[in-house]
Amino acid sequence: xxPALRLGSVALLVAAWLVGSHLVGSRLLPAPQTVAxxxxxxxxxxxxxxxxxxxxxxxxxxxxxxxxxGTVIGLAMGRMPVIDRLADPWLVVLLNLPALVIIxxxxxxxxxxxxxxxxxxxxxxxxxxxVTVREGARALDPSLDEMATVFRMSGWTRLRHVTMPQxxxxxxxxxxxGLSLVWKIVLIVELLGRPNGVGFEIGVAFQLFDVTRIxxxxxxxVVVMLAIETFLVxxxxxxxxxxxxxxx
Amino acid sequence: xxxxGESGQLELxxxxxxxxxxxxxxxxxxxxxxxxxxxGEVAAVVGPSGCGKTTLLRIIVGxxxxxxxxxxxxxxxRLGIVFQEPRLLPxxxxxxxxxxxxxxxxxxxxxxxxxTLGLSAHRRHYPGELSLGLARRxxxxxxxxxxxxxxxxxxxxxxxxxxxxxxxxxxxxxLISRRPTTTLLVTHSIEExxxxxxxxxxxxxxxxxxxxxxxxERPRSPRSAAELAVIRDKLRVAAVSG
Ligand SMILES: Nc1ncnc2c1ncn2[C@@H]1O[C@H](COP(=O)(O)OP(=O)(O)O)[C@@H](O)[C@H]1O
Ligand SMILES: [Mg+2]
Numbered sequence: 279x280x281p282a283l284r285l286g287s288v289a290l291l292v293a294a295w296l297v298g299s300h301l302v303g304s305r306l307l308p309a310p311q312t313v314a315x316x317x318x319x320x321x322x323x324x325x326x327x328x329x330x331x332x333x334x335x336x337x338x339x340x341x342x343x344x345x346x347x348g349t350v351i352g353l354a355m356g357r358m359p360v361i362d363r364l365a366d367p368w369l370v371v372l373l374n375l376p377a378l379v380i381i382x383x384x385x386x387x388x389x390x391x392x393x394x395x396x397x398x399x400x401x402x403x404x405x406x407x408x409v410t411v412r413e414g415a416r417a418l419d420p421s422l423d424e425m426a427t428v429f430r431m432s433g434w435t436r437l438r439h440v441t442m443p444q445x446x447x448x449x450x451x452x453x454x455x456g457l458s459l460v461w462k463i464v465l466i467v468e469l470l471g472r473p474n475g476v477g478f479e480i481g482v483a484f485q486l487f488d489v490t491r492i493x494x495x496x497x498x499x500v501v502v503m504l505a506i507e508t509f510l511v512x513x514x515x516x517x518x519x520x521x522x523x524x525x526x
Numbered sequence: 527x528x529x530x531g532e533s534g535q536l537e538l539x540x541x542x543x544x545x546x547x548x549x550x551x552x553x554x555x556x557x558x559x560x561x562x563x564x565x566g567e568v569a570a571v572v573g574p575s576g577c578g579k580t581t582l583l584r585i586i587v588g589x590x591x592x593x594x595x596x597x598x599x600x601x602x603x604r605l606g607i608v609f610q611e612p613r614l615l616p617x618x619x620x621x622x623x624x625x626x627x628x629x630x631x632x633x634x635x636x637x638x639x640x641x642t643l644g645l646s647a648h649r650r651h652y653p654g655e656l657s658l659g660l661a662r663r664x665x666x667x668x669x670x671x672x673x674x675x676x677x678x679x680x681x682x683x684x685x686x687x688x689x690x691x692x693x694x695x696x697x698x699x700x701l702i703s704r705r706p707t708t709t710l711l712v713t714h715s716i717e718e719x720x721x722x723x724x725x726x727x728x729x730x731x732x733x734x735x736x737x738x739x740x741x742x743e744r745p746r747s748p749r750s751a752a753e754l755a756v757i758r759d760k761l762r763v764a765a766v767s768g
Contacts, residue, residue, distance in 0.1 A: 424589050425613045428605060429627035429672055439626055443617040521617040521652045 308490040316494040325479075329495070330502060333464055333475040340399035341460045345452065347400070348407025349445075355408065356415020372405040377463055381470060390471040399463050406459070407452045414448030446518040453511055461503055535603070535676050535708040536586070537562040540595035543581060555581050556593070557735035561727060563676075566706040570719035572761075573729030579712040580610060582734070583678050586710065599676065606674030606707075610681050612661040614653040620664050621649040628671035639667050642704075643697055659690045663697070670701050679711045683718055695721055720757050728761060 292310055299309045308316075320326035355362040355369075381398045388394035418441065426436045442449075468477025476495050483491035543556035555578040563569050573579050584590040586597055587605045599605070614623045624636065631639075640646045643663040653661055662682060669677055682698070683691045699722065702709060713719055719726045720742055728738040740761055 421609070421611070421613050422615065425609065425627075427589065428587055428607050429668070430604075431626065435626060435629075439615060439618060439622075443615070518617075521654065 305487075306489060308493065312490055313493045313497065316490045317498055320491075320494060326495075326498060329474060329476050329479050330499060333461070333468065333477065333499065334502065336396060336399065336464045336468070336475065337457070337461045340396045340464065341403065341456060343396065343400040344403035344407050344460070345449075345456065348404050348452065349411050349449065351404075352408040352411025353415045353441075353445075356412040357418070362412070369405055369408060372401065373409070377402045377466065381463075381467055385471045392472075395464075395467045395472055398467055399460055402463050403456050403460050407456060410448050410452040410455075411445065414445040418444050443518070450511070450515045450518070454507070457503065457507065457511070461499070465499075535563050535565050535567070535600055536710070537598035538586065538595075539597075540582070540585065540593060542594040543578070543585065543590075543592075545581075554733040556585075557730075557733040559595075559729075559734065559736050561736065561739070563708050563710065566708055567725065568702060568709040568711070568723050569725045569727065570711040570713060570723035571727045571729060572713055572716055572719045573734055574731050575714050577729050577732045578734040579714070579729070580680055583607065583680050583710070583712055586676075587678055603675035604672060605676050605678065606669035606672045607678045608662075608665045608669050608680060608682050610684070612653070612658075612665040614661060614664055614668075616653050619650050619652055620645060620656070620667075623653070623664060624668045624671050627668045628673070631671040631673070636671060639670055639701075642700055643667050644693075659686050659694070662686070662694065666694075666698065666701070670705070670707075673705070674707060677707045677709045679709065681713050682711070683713070683715075691718070698722065716758060716761055717754075720754065720761075726761065 295307070295310055299307045304312065317326065351365065355365055380401050384394045384398035384401070388397070422440050422444075423436075426440050431440070464475070465477035465480065468475035469481040472478050476499050479495050480492050483489075483495070538559065538561055540556050540559040542554070544552040544554045547553045559582065561569070571579060571582065581590065585593050585595075587607050588597070614620075615626070618626065621636070621640075624639075625631065637646070640649060643666060645660070645663055645667060648656065648660060648664075653664065656664065666682065669679075679698075683694060686694065695718070701707075711719065711722055716726075724742055726740045726742060727736050728740070729735065730737045738761065740757075742757060
């Protein structure tokens, strides 16, 4: 998209926010500069960096767990019809379980612990990762598989050079949708049962009816996630699809 | 697959091969096909399109084990194949495609191979950037770099223009003479077969069986039109009487 257009759109959003804050009052919607000041104060005290860091670690850990298991299970289900038939009902149940139910049950069964929190988030992301990777595994080209067999490629060579490149677009799709889902659920998990993190801070701010603080944390975190998407996920996608670009 | 004796590189006895088809019945593709290839021999199997040539090659290289008969290969023998479609990894460069199939191949081997096949300038290209003729050459390079005991070629020249076929044929002959390799070429073109092979097996239409076996004297050498006509006639007579 045109950068000028993008910038204009952001400016419009800030302007609307400013007008809105005048209309409904600063208690319900504090002005942008008030929120900016709050962000600076939280940053100075070190609380912002700490809570952002803790939340990011939880996002990274649960995302990694979900993607690792999702890839292995998705590949197995996509390639072996027996496993697909066995695991499909479980998958359907997991897909339709509300996030809140999984979180609450995890806390009830495993206590208000870090691992319960991570497992709850990973379980929410897992079924979607499985479904996406399974789709990719079903689309694997059997003729390349035969080629790898005839030339006696090792399991590792096959995985790295034959299978994974074919799965890459599916993994990228799972990563994109996964990151945005995971960070939202991490906030809920923190709100319900963790003593720190962005979700916890927002929970406290909610009890104090401190909208400024809610916005300060939420906006900073959105910016961080956007930066990850722009500077990590997108360059990675470009790297794995470089062979599609045909120089004239 | 079990070891063959000193006698040869390939002993093939197929009695029957059929495919299950969607309608529920079975399609009888191959009938009685038996032959053996000696070390370093270059043989060609010629048959009309759809007669089962690709099926035959898949059985020989072990990709299809659902058939009635036996395939004897040298113990631990390496089988190289050039598929009908090049089957390259689109996300790897020409050089990576070759190296992945033949990790043992040294730089010297590879650069000679690429030079012979006119691929030196294309090492860093991705398959999507190559013409069909070039992609076929990469598939050939890959099979040769693998240093197979037995090399199987499935219609390697199909849908290329005549001049390109002639060049590619010359390159293939050079490769085979440089590193003597038992070779089985499968094609629907008698011309291609007699231009390359020591021995030609003629297949009937589906269900395929061998209807004639014609040895070719002085293969892989330039021949006069008259000589070619004689060989063609011999094959035609063999086909009719078979
Ligand atoms: N996997 C398969 N299932 C069913 N029929 C097949 C299959 N593969 C090939 N056939 C059929 O078997 C016959 C021989 O095919 P093929 O070996 O590819 O012939 P050729 O290579 O000589 O052109 C054709 O009629 C083809 O449609
Ligand atoms: Mg064929």
